[in-house]
Amino acid sequence: xxxxxxxxxxxxxxxxxxxxxxxxxxxxxxxxxxxxxxxxxxxxxxxxxxxxxxxxxxxxxxxxxxxxxxxxxxxxxxxxxxxxxxxxxxxxxxxxxxxxxxxxxxxxxxxxxxxxxxxxxxxxxxxxxxxxxxxxxxxxxxxxxxxxxxxxxxxxxxxxxxxxxxxxxxxxxxxxxxxxxxxxxxxxxxxxxxxxxxxxxxxxxxxxxxxxxxxxxxxxxxxxxxxxxxxxxxxxxxxxxxxxxxxx
Amino acid sequence: xxxxxxxxxxxxxxxxxxxxxxxxxxxxxxxxxxxxxxxxxxxxxxxxxxxxxxxxxxxxxxxxxxxxxxxxxxxxxxxxxxxxxxxxxxxxxxxxxxxxxxxxxxxxxxxxxxxxxxxxxxxxxxxxxxxxxxxxxxxxxxxxxxxxxxxxxxxxxxxxxxxxxxxxxxxxxxxxxxxxxxxxxxxxxxxxxxxxxxxxxxxxxxxxxxxxxxxxxxxxxxxxxxxxxxxxxxxxxxxxxxxxxxxxxxxxxxxxxxxxxxxxxxxxxxxxxxxxxxxxxxxxxxxxxxxxxxxxxxxxxxxxxxxxxxxxxxxxxxxxxxxxxxxxxxxxxxxxxxxxxxxxxxxxxxxxxxxxxxxxxxxxxxxxxxxxxxxxxxxxxxxxxxxxxxxxxxxxxxxxxxxxxxxxxxxxxxxxxxxxxxxxxxxxxxxxxxxxxxxxxxxxxxxxxxxxxxxxxxxxxxxxxxxxxxxxxxxxxxxxxxxxxxxxxxxxxxxxxxxxxxxxxxxxxxxxxxxxxxxxxxxxxxxxxxxxxxxxxxxxxxxxxxxxxxxxxxxxxxxxxxxxxxxxxxxxxxxxxxxxxxxxxxxxxxxxxxxxxxxxxxxxxxxxxxxxxxxxxxxxxxxxxxxxxxxxxxxxxxxxxxxxxxxxxxxxxxxxxxxxxxxxxx
Numbered sequence: 001x002x003x004x005x006x007x008x009x010x011x012x013x014x015x016x017x018x019x020x021x022x023x024x025x026x027x028x029x030x031x032x033x034x035x036x037x038x039x040x041x042x043x044x045x046x047x048x049x050x051x052x053x054x055x056x057x058x059x060x061x062x063x064x065x066x067x068x069x070x071x072x073x074x075x076x077x078x079x080x081x082x083x084x085x086x087x088x089x090x091x092x093x094x095x096x097x098x099x100x101x102x103x104x105x106x107x108x109x110x111x112x113x114x115x116x117x118x119x120x121x122x123x124x125x126x127x128x129x130x131x132x133x134x135x136x137x138x139x140x141x142x143x144x145x146x147x148x149x150x151x152x153x154x155x156x157x158x159x160x161x162x163x164x165x166x167x168x169x170x171x172x173x174x175x176x177x178x179x180x181x182x183x184x185x186x187x188x189x190x191x192x193x194x195x196x197x198x199x200x201x202x203x204x205x206x207x208x209x210x211x212x213x214x215x216x217x218x219x220x221x222x223x224x225x226x227x228x229x230x231x232x233x234x235x236x237x238x239x240x241x242x243x244x245x246x247x248x
Numbered sequence: 249x250x251x252x253x254x255x256x257x258x259x260x261x262x263x264x265x266x267x268x269x270x271x272x273x274x275x276x277x278x279x280x281x282x283x284x285x286x287x288x289x290x291x292x293x294x295x296x297x298x299x300x301x302x303x304x305x306x307x308x309x310x311x312x313x314x315x316x317x318x319x320x321x322x323x324x325x326x327x328x329x330x331x332x333x334x335x336x337x338x339x340x341x342x343x344x345x346x347x348x349x350x351x352x353x354x355x356x357x358x359x360x361x362x363x364x365x366x367x368x369x370x371x372x373x374x375x376x377x378x379x380x381x382x383x384x385x386x387x388x389x390x391x392x393x394x395x396x397x398x399x400x401x402x403x404x405x406x407x408x409x410x411x412x413x414x415x416x417x418x419x420x421x422x423x424x425x426x427x428x429x430x431x432x433x434x435x436x437x438x439x440x441x442x443x444x445x446x447x448x449x450x451x452x453x454x455x456x457x458x459x460x461x462x463x464x465x466x467x468x469x470x471x472x473x474x475x476x477x478x479x480x481x482x483x484x485x486x487x488x489x490x491x492x493x494x495x496x497x498x499x500x501x502x503x504x505x506x507x508x509x510x511x512x513x514x515x516x517x518x519x520x521x522x523x524x525x526x527x528x529x530x531x532x533x534x535x536x537x538x539x540x541x542x543x544x545x546x547x548x549x550x551x552x553x554x555x556x557x558x559x560x561x562x563x564x565x566x567x568x569x570x571x572x573x574x575x576x577x578x579x580x581x582x583x584x585x586x587x588x589x590x591x592x593x594x595x596x597x598x599x600x601x602x603x604x605x606x607x608x609x610x611x612x613x614x615x616x617x618x619x620x621x622x623x624x625x626x627x628x629x630x631x632x633x634x635x636x637x638x639x640x641x642x643x644x645x646x647x648x649x650x651x652x653x654x655x656x657x658x659x660x661x662x663x664x665x666x667x668x669x670x671x672x673x674x675x676x677x678x679x680x681x682x683x684x685x686x687x688x689x690x691x692x693x694x695x696x697x698x699x700x701x702x703x704x705x706x707x708x709x710x711x712x713x714x715x716x717x718x719x720x721x722x723x724x725x726x727x728x729x730x731x732x733x734x735x736x737x738x739x740x741x742x743x744x745x746x747x748x749x750x751x752x753x754x755x756x757x758x759x760x761x762x763x764x765x766x767x768x769x770x771x772x773x774x775x776x777x778x779x780x781x782x783x784x785x786x787x788x789x790x791x792x793x794x795x796x797x798x799x800x801x802x803x804x805x806x807x808x809x810x811x812x813x814x815x816x817x818x819x820x821x822x823x824x825x826x827x828x829x830x831x832x833x834x835x836x837x838x839x840x841x842x843x844x845x846x847x848x849x850x851x852x853x854x855x856x857x858x859x860x861x862x863x864x865x866x867x868x869x870x871x872x873x874x875x876x877x878x879x880x881x882x883x884x885x886x887x888x889x890x891x892x893x894x895x896x897x898x899x900x901x902x903x904x905x906x907x908x909x910x911x912x913x914x
Binding site for chain 2 (some may be wrong): 011012028029031032034035036038039042044048050051053055057058059060061062063070071078080081085087089110111114115116117118120124125126127128129131132133134135138139140141142145146147148151152154155158159161162185186189191192196201
């Protein structure tokens with residue numbers, strides 16, 4: 001199929017960006033979206049045009065490195081997939097596709113479609129862990145049985161890949177879904193409960209300092225999340241936060 | 249330089265305990281004055297960084313991705329082995345050790361493997377304490393499943409995302425130390441070279457991938473945890489950025505490179521769909537717990553399938569060839585990866601491949617769906633003879649176990665694996681070879697260590713499933729943090745490493761010169777053009793089966809391709825900006841050297857063992873034929889200016905505890 005791509009080009013963080021238009025021919029429906037971008041880049045280099053910079057690594061939907069806002073949606077029109085797992089069979093011949101970076105104050109553009117998501121790392125560094133050293137003397141893994149339902153819920157929250165689609169999709173650029181996923185994972189497990197109060201306070205504080213917006217319960221984050229992280233996590237984090245605030 | 253493996257004396261099962269009690273330690277106060285660099289943040293790098301920081305060292309950690317959490321360990325699916333024997337099925341440290349040695353076709357170092365089996369149980373305890381949500385049963389205890397090449401269930405898992413959960417655990421441990429200021433994290437930084445001062449590793453040169461700035465970093469020890477080199481094949485299950493460069497740079501500075509030809513071709517990957525293909529996707533080995541592998545018995549059926557006239561579900565049971573169950577009745581679908589891959593190739597080469605390219609076999613879950621469905625119907629007191637109900641219930645069980653893998657398959661192939669068998673074919677997945685290390689995980693450069701997939705030590709000529717995660721975390725959490733102290737104990741009076749030293753200057757100048765030369769070549773071919781060509785040579789001549797003629801051709805072809813690369817590569821842009829093509833050019837340049845050494849190593853080893861299959865060395869039934877008399881050694885290559893001139897050192901492998909036998913899964 002033949003497509004028209006409208007792509008955000010921005011030389012660096014300081015430069016002003018613009019949308020450029022590129023035609024691309026003979027796209028196979030079996031290609032992934034990023035493979036289509038590879039073909040475009042090979043084509044651009046042949047014409048002496050700087051290739052489009054975009055983040056990507058594992059290309060199997062788990063590392064969370066690929067981003068892209070495609071036709072107004074984080075990771076494009078398919079549900080429960082990242083851009084690397086989006087296939088061209090979701091488009092049709094003659095389509096015009098608009099490709100932009102994930103936009104948020106806390107995610108400044110580095111170049112073209114590449115953004116800086118290190119704010120997520122800093123939120124995790126503020127409390128996204130259980131304080132246990134490596135010793136080789138930790139108690140046996142089966143010494144604390146954990147209700148399967150809680151373990152499964154903790155796992156579901158823990159599958160967040162930190163891609164930032166929730167932030168990019170939110171009209172307020174809120175990171176509540178991301179932060180609440182980590183808070184929930186630990187809040188649901190006995191190992192995480194000991195530090196629950198400090199964790200939620202510190203992570204929320206860092207989240208606010210990074211410039212993420214507030215949550216107004218619109219739910220766009222849940223719809224666009226490639227891993228289907230549930231809004232329930234936000235409710236749980238709000239409870240945890242309230243409890244922590246009262247506890248002081 | 250002589251190879252000294254430094255394996256401690258004494259009985260095998262006491263070696264590690266005794267060694268740990270006797271090696272030198274660094275006092276807490278002195279640790280604060282010692283800097284350690286870690287390159288890479290996969291399971292090995294992240295766990296080592298966190299543990300070294302917990303111990304009190306100042307750690308500087310580097311990754312090329314935008315966050316340490318992206319490292320490719322994240323993509324590991326199936327699980328992690330540990331000799332916990334929670335299932336009471338006869339597992340033990342010895343059995344895990346034995347299975348790993350046998351699985352590696354008697355080409356790994358006995359003492360290292362025993363240590364790995366010993367610490368395996370600690371890993372599970374540690375991860376659970378960190379809040380890693382492993383799968384549990386209804387009693388709240390940890391669940392297990394089985395993997396290839398073993399007869400027990402010792403694999404711990406978190407659905408098909410075990411690597412992700414373990415890596416996020418190690419990442420969280422790192423985050424805690426970053427927060428405390430004990431780890432300084434450098435994202436989007438690429439290691440460009442190792443700096444050796446007076447024979448010791450004293451730092452690295454890096455490039456900031458955002459602005460292109462070249463930086464010097466000094467340290468008392470450098471740990472390479474940069475993963476494997478499967479991307480030398482261009483198409484592999486590795487991430488796009490996975491590369492050999494850190495390992496190759498230290499090789500060029502004096503670290504021996506061991507067994508480069510030992511590559512794991514994983515049997516169950518999604519087949520190639522076209523020329524645009526940029527990478528291959530694995531379907532976890534855990535699927536072979538429940539999936540049965542087959543091709544049609546009759547060649548007419550194969551033809552009809554390829555023409556779209558027949559569906560696999562329409563082929564009667566008696567007309568299917570479950571070739572693994574046929575050839576290997578004892579292990580069946582759970583034979584080790586090298587065996588399963590070769591068997592798939594054998595059937596496809598014979599013309600029985602079931603897709604258009606003729607390079608695919610079926611992985612079928614229909615039987616498992618019925619088995620689980622009947623069980624569920626029985627448990628729930630429902631009608632076990634209601635086929636539709638049984639199917640529905642069975643699909644639910646399969647979804648709970650492998651849901652994310654099935655979804656991934658459906659998105660890529662556009663077929664529903666709950667209704668029709670998956671199509672799969674072998675693909676490059678893991679490299680057992682890597683930087684040579686001694687028992688302490690130190691390379692042949694004093695002060696330079698290699699851990700995880702980047703080293704060669706534990707898997708011999710073939711790795712068993714769910715053992716990579718185990719090794720990465722064993723090295724990073726439980727081995728390196730202790731053994732490194734033995735070396736650093738002599739460094740407590742050294743003081744800060746001075747990066748204005750001439751050796752740093754020289755290394756930096758060489759790095760800058762190479763980068764400049766890439767952007768100034770202004771040739772006609774893109775970097776990917778060369779990478780694809782290299783991949784094709786590797787796959788055709790150094791892939792699942794190898795022979796003298798092909799390997800000799802590969803050596804010549806790769807050398808010619810490398811020369812052409814330096815003359816005609818086109819790297820757009822400048823060195824002082826975010827330039828993905830420039831980063832890729834450096835990585836491909838190193839692959840173009842490694843590939844040649846790979847072929848040379850494969851040529852020298854005229855036996856077949858594990859993943860290395862030489863056509864000249866096979867049994868009449870087509871099984872791999874080892875030559876223990878001549879080849880029970882590790883090939884450690886010393887760099888001598890060009891890959892083809894590399895000098896071979898042999899580390900003889902002694903087996904004290906285990907009787908070396910023909911590996912049989914029949």
